[in-house]
Amino acid sequence: AQKITQTQPGMFVQEKEAVTLDCTYDTSDPSYGLFWYKQPSSGEMIFLIYQGSYDQQNATEGRYSLNFQKARKSANLVISASQLGDSAMYFCAMRGNNAGNMLTFGGGTRLMVKP
Amino acid sequence: GAGVSQSPSNKVTEKGKDVELRCDPISGHTALYWYRQSLGQGLEFLIYFQGNSAPDKSGLPSDRFSAERTGGSVSTLTIQRTQQEDSAVYLCASSRAADTQYFGPGTRLTVL
Numbered sequence: 134a135q136k137i138t139q140t141q142p143g144m145f146v147q148e149k150e151a152v153t154l155d156c157t158y159d160t161s162d163p164s165y166g167l168f169w170y171k172q173p174s175s176g177e178m179i180f181l182i183y184q185g186s187y188d189q190q191n192a193t194e195g196r197y198s199l200n201f202q203k204a205r206k207s208a209n210l211v212i213s214a215s216q217l218g219d220s221a222m223y224f225c226a227m228r229g230n231n232a233g234n235m236l237t238f239g240g241g242t243r244l245m246v247k248p
Numbered sequence: 249g250a251g252v253s254q255s256p257s258n259k260v261t262e263k264g265k266d267v268e269l270r271c272d273p274i275s276g277h278t279a280l281y282w283y284r285q286s287l288g289q290g291l292e293f294l295i296y297f298q299g300n301s302a303p304d305k306s307g308l309p310s311d312r313f314s315a316e317r318t319g320g321s322v323s324t325l326t327i328q329r330t331q332q333e334d335s336a337v338y339l340c341a342s343s344r345a346a347d348t349q350y351f352g353p354g355t356r357l358t359v360l
Contacts (some may be wrong), residue, residue, distance in 0.1 A: 139360075168348065168349075170351075175353075176337065176353060176354050176356075177351060177353045177354070178339060178341075179351075180348055180349070180350060180351075182274035209283055224291065226291075229281075229345070230346070233296060233304050233306070234279060234282060234296060234298070234343070234346045235296050235304070235307065236279075236281075236283075236293065236341075236349060237293070238290060238291035239290075239327040240290050241290070
């Protein structure tokens with residue numbers, strides 16, 4: 134079984150500052166993928182970043198980076214230089230490569246960026 | 249290119265009625281997924297289609313739920329004899345094989 138835990142239901146960050154959203158996971162699959170999605174108030178799920186379990190380097194996509202600590206089973210999302218448009222729900226998700234291709238999601242973190 | 253599309257965007261129905269939700273995946277994507285997002289249960293996997301293989305139905309909550317995918321493209325999720333607990337946002341996603349899943353805008357279902 135796979136499990137994703139996001140312990141921060143809500144977070145505030147000042148505009149232009151960096152913020153870290155926490156994600157821990159549990160799986161018995163030796164090979165897996167970790168994803169972060171953003172869900173604005175409009176409802177669509179927007180893919181942000183992906184990290185494979187065997188990737189040697191932490192993933193980066195523009196202002197998003199993933200702090201992957203395999204031994205701790207954590208995959209925290211770092212957003213640099215926060216913008217007002219970053220206010221949204223953020224979901225961490227996992228795909229176990231031996232458990233089918235479906236995603237298991239965490240409960241989400243609501244990020245609010247203050248001007 | 250065009251993303252995943254879903255219709256209708258909103259559906260209000262009465263308890264006991266059947267509903268059909270439609271998903272058009274991204275062209276060329278062989279895998280299609282249905283998820284449900286509700287306040288109490290978060291985001292849950294429902295069903296997964298990959299090419300011509302038999303679908304993975306392990307997430308369907310009851311036999312009132314079914315889905316089909318015609319011609320390897322469009323998919324329809326059918327809920328029979330709807331109950332109030334079926335009220336949720338139904339999200340469809342597609343991917344190339346086991347790659348990143350891209351989501352549609354969802355269908356908000358309200359069962360009165």
